[in-house]
Amino acid sequence: MTVNMTKGQAISLQKADGGTLTAVRMGLGWQAAKRRGLFGSRTREIDLDASAVLFADKQPVDVVFFRHLQSDDGSVRHTGDNLVGGVGQGGDDEAILVDLQRVPVHIDQIVFTVNSFTGQTFQEVQNAFCRIVDETNGQELARYTLDGGGAYTAQIMAKVSRVGSGWQMTALGNPANGRTFQDLMPAILPHL
């Protein structure tokens, strides 16, 4: 039962049995560029990157991306950079795992973003999606389809933020442009 979230929709990260979520994964998958012609290696590969920015009081304090694969506190982990995408089978090519119990207490928001590092817009990418999964049971909480998403090179996907003693997730789905998460900072700040 995947919820296809709409922009701005917020869901509380509560499990059906009332317990709060303890671990979520943001997964990003896309299909590798088609090989064509004799010099197949010259096909322009598509490299999408998933990042997570950790905010405390609207100030970025840590970031997890392909050059910093684990937040200093160990609560947010990137499974590693994938430069070419998958074969479009629906699996995650890059994933960011968040252990919500171990997120430091002053971090109150975590924003997930997707960037096209090689510069192709989402119009050119096939079968690209981004999803949020309850890591404890593999259940998909939310899914976005990226391809055909317009002439953008980045998207601010979602944020998880503290509400009371638990967490809630808000789907943002805000298109933007940029090569890495740094370029997106001005676009992220209004969502905090």
Add this chain to the structure above:
Amino acid sequence: MTAELVRGQNHPVSQSRVEIRVSAGAPVLALASLADEQGRLAGSEVLAHPGARSLPGVDAPAELADRHTFAVDLDAVAADVHRVGVLLVLPPGGPVRFGAVPASHVAVAGPDGGTEIAGYTLTGLDAETAVVALELYRRQGAWKVRAVGQGYADGLGALLADGGLSVPAARELAAAALRTVAPVKEADATRAALPTLVGDVRAPQTPAQAPASVPEPPGPVPVSGVPYAGTPSGGDGSPPTISYTHPRRRRTSSEPPEPAPRPAAAAEPGQPPRPVAGDASGWSMDERLYNQVWGMFEDLARTAAAYRSAVEFADNRMERELDDALSDPRHRLGGSGNAARDTARARREELVAQAQAVLDRDLAQLVAEAEVVEPALPAAYARWDNPVWHGHRTPEEGPLALRLGDLHLPERPDLRIPMLVRLPLERGLWIDNGRTGSEAAMAMDTDRLRRAAMDMAVAHAVRLLAVHPADRFSVHVIDAAGAGAASLAPLVRAGVLAAPPAAGVAGVSRTLAELTRRVDLVQMALKAGAPEDLPPDVDTAEQLLIVHDFPHGFDDRAVTQLRYLADEGAAVGVHLLMVADRDEASAYGPLLDPLWRSLMRLSPVPDNHLADPWVHHAWTFEPDVPPQGSRVLDQALDRVAAARRTTRP
């Protein structure tokens, strides 16, 4: 340390006289079979059983019991015997299958109550009534033990028949072995009345499989050939399966089957699984423990990082809010300024309290883990006060890693993380006996500090000697002025040094020249692809060179040789352990800086000079030295000396 085997795994047996200890879940017969190189039982003396207890080298127990201890003298078995099987057989009238009784444990131990060499728990059995638990086998002149754990639903007769005896002979021998045993009196008359060599009562018995006519060797079986390719499960012809689960681990973690790498995956939220020693990936228990210790190291670093960043954030926010309150003109009149300041402080306290709660939760988990991991560590990783040192024996193989000391953070000084480094050492070690190195060193007088540094070096040398096989590790000492003689006395007394500590300029240059030659020759041999062509006088064991009081007794040529050893030695097994005060070599100016940088600095007193690779906290290093008055070093050295005497008489 006892090696806990899994099915199919083998382990060297270095002694010729061993004791087999059986601890079964029900009264069983323990027998021994003798087979040739192909695993065939041949000749008349193939089975030591209650009717014929003594065979050359083996004495099987006579009675039916759930505890057996019997001796095997591997030197005494016939030359054509290559496999000694330890068999467990359920007696007639007792439980009808091994699947119905608790798992049995079989161990190979030193003679006369010696320590266990290897143990194996027979898990995953079902309809079997006779099993081969272990096999001692000859491989290139040396004996090894292999965990077999395979059996026969059709009993001992089928087992023997599969070993190559003719069916009538196998039946006769099996009957002879079991005849002497009084049938177990069971209340259940129907079970007691069951024929002896049958198998699972629930399995449908066709007339052809009836016990009266033990048929051809049963279908699913090969004990010879590849004995651990599959587990014959019952007689139903189902495809064989192998259980790779570690029997000991399964039993110790009674909670969730596999404690997941993240606490988030605990069975119940807020109740992390109870930590288990060896809960990490790796091929061997040593590797698992090594990885687990490094996992604890990383988790503690990151947990502390989370706490520190939260506290720092809370402090900064309070400062900012206090500044705001101070500069806000509305607060100039009336008491609202005080209220704003109190709010800012309260907000800080609240966040810090939350961070503290999370820290305490994580630390409690790590402390619990350390409590189970520390006692489980093998000698190479263990503190000197760990009891493992008392039962320590010279091992067959070199260790994976070495403990250099303990690391801790100020948040929880009593939570000590063993500082383990992989062997062979990639970098040399430098024990800093200079007083300017740290505050704690400053507070000590020079003599005591130097003594402590040299004692620490000797403790490391003893540990390295003790955890390597005899003759696979040599220690050289350069002590130009003889100032370290008191610390070196135990090494000299036990006679385990490659040569007496080198003194004077001549001694220094002789030792360095010898090691330089060795490095050069081994390098050449390796480059030429002919490591076996070394001159006979070159010692191929790993070498440790302890240098005390550098640069006393060193001329320029010796300094150059030392730097050559530091740069080139590690790759060919020559390791450097410097005990030195950097200030004393200050006459060399910056020329020696690369040497100091290439060594890993340790201190004989607690010093927070080491950083972790993840978040670069400053960790306090504390050396691990034997407890006051302990004889553990001497005992370890005696064992090294004794082991050397046996390997080269």
